[in-house]
Amino acid sequence: MSTGGSAGGSVGGLSRTRLARMHDIMTAHVERGELPGLVTLVSRHGEVYVDAIGSLAVDGAEPMRRDTVFRIASMTKPVTAAAAMMLVEECRLRAGRAGRPAAARVGRPQGAHPAGQAPRRHRPCPALDHPA
Structure with a gap:
């Protein structure tokens, strides 16, 4: 050791x-x-x-x-998650807090989204979700 x-x-x-x-x-x-x-x-x-x-x-x-x-493979998400959590620890990033709907960020009028679908909320750390 x-x-x-x-x-x-x-x-x-x-x-x-x-x-x-x-x-x-x-x-x-x-x-x-x-x-x-x-x-x-x-x-x-x-x-x-x-x-x-x-x-x-x-x-x-x-x-x-x-x-x-x-040699490492498929390590992008864990490395990104570790970096993001370091930023959270330094109070430079807020994880898990939803922001404005994505449509509003790209200039669409509020409420303009595909029929029958609610606007998605933007998350600052989608890489932390690890859906794969």
């Missing part, structure tokens, strides 16, 4: 107890064979915790390293 920070009970505000628990849980995933290895990274207030567990491949020939590069 690799950590940065002081010798006290926390690392940059992160609990050593919780970091150890996360290590144990992640190690259990590797030991059960769910994946050959993984790297966890937690950063808070400029302090970084990195933990590399297991190996790069099932054969276990090369160990996982903290600087291992991973």
Whole structure:
């Protein structure tokens, strides 16, 4: 386990107890064979915790390293959601609050929408819905 920070009970505000628990849980995933290895990274207030567990491949020939590069796919929504939640935390974005109907934003007269359909409310974070 690799950590940065002081010798006290926390690392940059992160609990050593919780970091150890996360290590144990992640190690259990590797030991059960769910994946050959993984790297966890937690950063808070400029302090970084990195933990590399297991190996790069099932054969276990090369160990996982903290600087291992991973190929990721279908990660746009989770990455966007994490970025959006950071903006929410900084009070720079309001998540989940409906705005004006979409038609009003593009210059249609209020109430001008397809027959039988109510105007849709604009949401500032549709990527957080994860419909797929």
